[in-house]
Amino acid sequence: MITTRHRVIPPGRSPTEHYAPSDVEQLTDQQILQLEKTAPRLSEESRELIGAEQIRHITPGTVTKSAEDEDTDTRIPSEALTLELVYRCTTIPVPRLRRVIRDHDTNVIVMDYIPGRQLSHVWREMSTWRKLRVVFTLRSYVLQLRAIQHPGSAIPGPIVPPGHPPRQCTSPLFNWKYEWRGPFASYDKLAAFFNDRYKVALVQHRRVPTTKAESRVRADPFDNSGPLVLTHQDINMRNIIVGDDGRLWLIDWAWAGFYPGWFEFVATRIQSENEETVVHRSEPLWDLLVPFICGLYDHQEKWWRRMAVGMEYK
Known part of the structure; x- marks a missing residue:
């Protein structure tokens, strides 16, 4: 550099x-x-x-x-x-x-x-065709992020300079009560942390398996089958600027880092729910198209929602 x-x-x-x-x-x-x-x-x-x-x-x-x-x-x-x-x-x-x-x-x-308007203010003014162009563009952005090669991509969390130790992590997936977690020295350490939170959540739900299906749910581990990739983790309509120059700008990279690819999908889903609280309206078409932008990770999202209560504890 x-x-x-x-x-x-x-x-x-x-x-x-x-x-x-x-x-x-x-x-x-x-x-x-x-x-x-x-x-x-x-x-x-x-x-x-x-x-x-x-x-x-x-x-x-x-x-x-x-x-x-x-x-x-x-x-x-x-x-x-x-x-x-x-x-x-x-x-x-x-x-x-x-x-x-x-x-x-x-x-x-x-x-x-960046001169322009937030997507949250222009989305409803757009034609269906323009909305689809936005969604295809965002999908290309996510795919480009996942293709980035970086010397530090084997370590989960925010980007650090070469030779520096890993940093603490935050994102919608880590919840807000104890917002910062880690740092995690390896992918396995990140998975172990989430698996521990999952066990805590099952205890809090008093979920005792009575069937083979429930036993499988209890044994369901954190999905670390895919590589760590660069994720934005805050893709929502307020962080997308429809620029005066005609381009679609992606801003606010404070939570970005190297995480499993499915984090982007779950984080975007969570932020879409938060968006409804902030702007006091829902955007069903946006919600419908999030899986196309980020890829569909339905199983991982369900796992995260079962685990989420575990994040209320240290």
Whole structure:
């Protein structure tokens, strides 16, 4: 990875060829931090924007957000590493990473502002044909993520710099009472953790097997038959921007990491349910098409829902 004073450049790309000039190019870190103190939040600029309370619009072309890593001593947040990796290895439109600034115990991610509207606000305005184009595009994004080869992909969890230990994990699948779990040194450790939570859940349900079918349910293990792949884990209509440039942008990579492929499906299903709470409406067609976007993992989702109560305990 090549690091310039002002930005991070993916390997094999020249700073001038692939990064258009940014309007924070000539600003120092301290000047950016000063702008952040007074800059409006995106949610303040537009009532349409949902879930943008932590994003500061510091210049016309640039926003900042605080990294969400639980490991506060890290100097390179996992979301910044993910943005860089996805930009380098796929054609998925993502905000370009411009800088990471250390501010006391927080890492501030500086990235491009994406003009456009959240899919949650334009979905109902779209024709059926346009909706299907969105869904096919998102499916291609998921497939591209799963095809990424990375030296750290054998270790579950957020992306880490080479030689660094694994980081704690979070996503909708880990529940919210004890949001951060791990770190997990191997795929087997991740599977063992979920299998332990599954046993706890069965005890809490007082599920004593009385038939062969119930015995099979009780013995049903965490599915680690597929490889770990890069997953976004927060694909929902608020994190998809229909850009003014006509492209479909995928934002908010804070929960991304290497997990079983079925995590993307289950996380998207969970976030679709949460979306109904946030925007106070359901989108049946979106729900129907999630299996096409992420692949259908019905058995794994049922397993997770049986296990979920186990996440209420340490």
